[in-house]
Amino acid sequence: MTRDSRPATRDLVIVGGGPAGMAAAIAAHEAGVKDILLLERDQYLGGILNQCIHTGFGLHHFKEDLTGPEYADRFIKRIEALPEIEASLRSFVVKLTGDKVLTYLKPGTMEVVKAKALIMATGCRERTREMVHIAGTRPAGVYPAGLAQKMINIEGWLPGKEAVIVGSGDIGLIMARRFALEGAKVKAVIEVQKESRGLVRNVVQCLEDFAIPLYFRHRVARIMGKDRVEKVLIENVETKESFELTCDTVLISVGLIPENELIEMACVEIDSMTNSPVSKAVNLCSIPGIFVCGNSYKVYDLVDSVTRDSIKAGQMAADYLREPK
Amino acid sequence: MIRKMTCIDCPVGCQLEVEVEGGQVIKVTGNKCEKGLTYARQEVERPLRILTTTVLTSGLNVKMVPVRTNKPIPKDRLLAAMAAVRQVRLDHPVKVGETIVKDILNLDTDLIATREAF
Numbered sequence A: 001m002t003r004d005s006r007p008a009t010r011d012l013v014i015v016g017g018g019p020a021g022m023a024a025a026i027a028a029h030e031a032g033v034k035d036i037l038l039l040e041r042d043q044y045l046g047g048i049l050n051q052c053i054h055t056g057f058g059l060h061h062f063k064e065d066l067t068g069p070e071y072a073d074r075f076i077k078r079i080e081a082l083p084e085i086e087a088s089l090r091s092f093v094v095k096l097t098g099d100k101v102l103t104y105l106k107p108g109t110m111e112v113v114k115a116k117a118l119i120m121a122t123g124c125r126e127r128t129r130e131m132v133h134i135a136g137t138r139p140a141g142v143y144p145a146g147l148a149q150k151m152i153n154i155e156g157w158l159p160g161k162e163a164v165i166v167g168s169g170d171i172g173l174i175m176a177r178r179f180a181l182e183g184a185k186v187k188a189v190i191e192v193q194k195e196s197r198g199l200v201r202n203v204v205q206c207l208e209d210f211a212i213p214l215y216f217r218h219r220v221a222r223i224m225g226k227d228r229v230e231k232v233l234i235e236n237v238e239t240k241e242s243f244e245l246t247c248d249t250v251l252i253s254v255g256l257i258p259e260n261e262l263i264e265m266a267c268v269e270i271d272s273m274t275n276s277p278v279s280k281a282v283n284l285c286s287i288p289g290i291f292v293c294g295n296s297y298k299v300y301d302l303v304d305s306v307t308r309d310s311i312k313a314g315q316m317a318a319d320y321l322r323e324p325k
Numbered sequence B: 001m002i003r004k005m006t007c008i009d010c011p012v013g014c015q016l017e018v019e020v021e022g023g024q025v026i027k028v029t030g031n032k033c034e035k036g037l038t039y040a041r042q043e044v045e046r047p048l049r050i051l052t053t054t055v056l057t058s059g060l061n062v063k064m065v066p067v068r069t070n071k072p073i074p075k076d077r078l079l080a081a082m083a084a085v086r087q088v089r090l091d092h093p094v095k096v097g098e099t100i101v102k103d104i105l106n107l108d109t110d111l112i113a114t115r116e117a118f
């Protein structure tokens, strides 16, 4: 904050340096915005892509089968080449007001900035065990699958030796293979629905390749263990028959929800069912000049679609800045 | 003999019916593009997969560098390749696409970095 306590003003501030924030920044720059501040709480750009080391990214946007980090790298390189985009890392936005004043923490300081236009690209977070209501004790060894992915792929630390995975969406399937490759045993993937929510491709290459059993119409009814997970009770939701599996780790992969606490704080209208902003058209929310893109707008399956729509967000912000006020 | 399989070349995941005789593919149906033919042939003769994993670093800005094989390798060699990767310590900066292990397990395939490290 400046001495006279009026915050510095920037034409465009973008919160989140994942694929959404990066695509929006580049697109806004191309559309003529030359004063852009990109705030990222992590020490790198790239967002969740840094931990998604498997292939399957970029088939639409680049017509290539890339890993997450490779996809991210292409955008990071472009951002680094544009001096008008100031990427501020380790910058954690903690407060937002309806007139687009942001407060963020950087190591050792607290900064305040006012945005003429604002793009929120804060991604999503994982649903947790609490949200799926699994009974039992509260031992260590129960992780959201994406968090386990981060532990293994970023921290280099395998959270367990015998895992049961709850939910057969793509993240659960990818993590089953990752555990198997790292030499852990995946006892089962448990899915309450009749079919996998993930791509058939992932069922084949992540489960069948490693002979990992997938149980449909089953649920984890109970997690047992004193300090650490010891076993789980698996129940057939139709017949109610059940059986136990010993394991030291339970990965929960039951979906994602948009991360929108900041705009909620600024009194943007949020749909309480989906946690997305109430919106007339893609990237819009109830406050003019605030745009929401990527997984914080809605949970996307493919990063390519995130890029496509976030480019639009960058252009929309540029148009907004040109409008007479 | 008819073998049913899912083409995993891309996320479309075509359901293939593959007519196999004496270990040879005679006919493929259900594929929406040419890749399905190649996939079916390969899957019958010797299934191949890209390996993606991480390599431990020392003295670099990231603890783990993600890597991939630059070509698919035989599925039955995945775990052997993992064991080989576990022996690697990366102690010099790499760019995306740079080779980390040349000709891993003599498979005529290189292990390449998918993220920059410095």
Ligand SMILES: Cc1cc2nc3c(=O)[nH]c(=O)nc-3n(C[C@H](O)[C@H](O)[C@H](O)COP(=O)(O)OP(=O)(O)OC[C@H]3O[C@@H](n4cnc5c(N)ncnc54)[C@H](O)[C@@H]3O)c2cc1C
Pocket: A015, A016, A017, A018, A019, A020, A021, A039, A040, A041, A042, A046, A047, A048, A049, A052, A054, A055, A056, A057, A058, A091, A092, A093, A094, A121, A122, A123, A124, A146, A149, A170, A171, A256, A259, A262, A293, A294, A295, A296, A300, A301, A302, A303, A304, A306
């Ligand atoms: C575990 C997982 C696996 C996936 N696998 C695939 C796949 O195989 N193929 C595919 O196409 N897609 C996949 N996806 C989807 C794809 O990765 C996402 O659609 C894409 O990364 C979303 O981009 P984003 O920029 O909206 O969010 P993110 O990548 O999550 O980026 C959000 C960024 O905002 C930052 N941020 C959040 N809050 C703040 C704050 N208050 N202050 C500062 N910075 C903040 C975060 O640190 C992060 O860097 C996967 C997603 C997940 C979660």
